[in-house]
Amino acid sequence: MGVTPEAALFFAAGLGTRMRPLTDTRPKPLVRVGGTTLLDHALSLAEAAGIGRKVVNAHYLADMIAAHLQGRDIALSDERDRLLDTGGGLRKALPLLGPGPVFTMNTDAVWRGPNPFALLRDHWAPDRMEALLLCVPREAALGHAGAGDFTFDPAGRLAYGPGPVYTGAQIVAPATLDGIDGDVFSMRRVWDRMIDRGTIFGLAYPGRWCDVGRPDSIPIAETLT
Numbered sequence: 001m002g003v004t005p006e007a008a009l010f011f012a013a014g015l016g017t018r019m020r021p022l023t024d025t026r027p028k029p030l031v032r033v034g035g036t037t038l039l040d041h042a043l044s045l046a047e048a049a050g051i052g053r054k055v056v057n058a059h060y061l062a063d064m065i066a067a068h069l070q071g072r073d074i075a076l077s078d079e080r081d082r083l084l085d086t087g088g089g090l091r092k093a094l095p096l097l098g099p100g101p102v103f104t105m106n107t108d109a110v111w112r113g114p115n116p117f118a119l120l121r122d123h124w125a126p127d128r129m130e131a132l133l134l135c136v137p138r139e140a141a142l143g144h145a146g147a148g149d150f151t152f153d154p155a156g157r158l159a160y161g162p163g164p165v166y167t168g169a170q171i172v173a174p175a176t177l178d179g180i181d182g183d184v185f186s187m188r189r190v191w192d193r194m195i196d197r198g199t200i201f202g203l204a205y206p207g208r209w210c211d212v213g214r215p216d217s218i219p220i221a222e223t224l225t
């Protein structure tokens with residue numbers, strides 16, 4: 001089994017309730033920012049980083065996601081029957097992603113700065129990490145409210161608390177999903193166990209990042225495109 005991630009899952013299955021009314025007729029990943037869909041903003045980052053296997057999951061208005069991806073070398077992880085949340089969605093997609101650690105990325109953000117996939121890959125240390133999460137200082141997290149998600153210890157290990165904001169991009173070892181009951185669960189349940197083991201780390205993103213979760217975030221995000 002390889003130790004360098006070669007596949008990425010793009011989370012595109014959510015209901016997009018905060019983005020209404022735009023998401024009344026389309027899934028949030030197909031909302032356009034600067035003339036490009038949010039999904040394609042994310043996929044272009046993976047292509048630029050040379051990631052070979054790309055998987056997109058879909059639930060809400062999944063037919064539109066599938067049509068958007070038609071003819072492209074991108075696999076669809078179909079969650080039409082049931083929305084599985086992030087952890088369950090990753091588990092379902094694992095046969096499409098292949099063995100070894102994988103990238104995951106949310107599809108509701110726009111980035112300006114170093115390629116997040118390349119940055120994570122350059123700092124991945126599988127001998128001591130089960131996950132590496134890319135976080136951004138609160139002052140560089142555009143369109144995002146709140147006190148932040150994590151604190152870093154001097155070695156970069158994560159704990160929950162006010163501090164940097166999770167960008168939605170990570171590398172994670174699939175074995176961390178083992179032993180979690182049920183099909184529907186959040187990645188937070190996976191992170192909880194890694195925090196207890198001291199095997200989840202954070203990396204600070206040195207650029208700017210915009211959370212495109214609401215319609216009023218779109219003009220903010222377009223300043224980064």
